[in-house]
Amino acid sequence: MARVSGVDLPSAKRIDIALSYIYGIGPFLSNQILQQTDIDPAKRVKDLSEIEISKLNDVIVKNFKVEGDLRRSIQQNIRRLIDIGSYRGLRHRRNLPVRGQRTRTNGRTRRGKRKTVGSQRPGKVTGAVEAKPA
Template sequence: MVLLLGVNFSEQRLVKRALETFYGIGPSVSTRIMARFSIHPTAKIRDLENKHITDLTAELTGMRIENDLRRQLRENITRLRDMGSYRGRRHAMGLPVRGQRTRTQIQTARKLNRIERRG
């Protein structure tokens, strides 16, 4: 088991997939991070040296991921709601925010707004 930013990863796991498990890091960001430290795209965690692991940990601590990013999103939505903007009112009502149609097919947006963005 390798510890990366407080999370244990098995040695069989791909480095790219391990990076993508963090909230806020997707495929393009993980590829960019791996290219920055010259890590092969198909490298597994067991292939990493201690230097690479410390570099990755240092890079991830400098980024806004996990709880920091979730808190920022929540603050942005509450700011929109407090301002009384159109987007804020849509968030508050649990309706689609980005111009999707509401005559039909809004159940997914209602579920997402209720669970993720309320509060």
């Protein structure tokens, strides 16, 4: 198993697929990185030499924000939106969809499990015991 940017890449997979196991690197960036390092995308991770692994590491560290740095950056951006009191920050704070989706029917992923709110008939108070006339 090769270790790149703090992530163990699965040794049986092709390197272009294995690089996408790193948070922040998808198929497009994976191919870009392989072009910069002159590594064949069809090569398996177990067939990489130490020099190729160090080349990959250098290119990723130098040019891309991945893993912990990327997660931290995203969290800071969300925190900034909340602190300045923007609409997007408000939606984040209330755990509602941020990008304009409707919430009357959908949006269960963001809003969580349903909390049923029941209606009561007027004059009825739940939990209170009424005194019977004598």
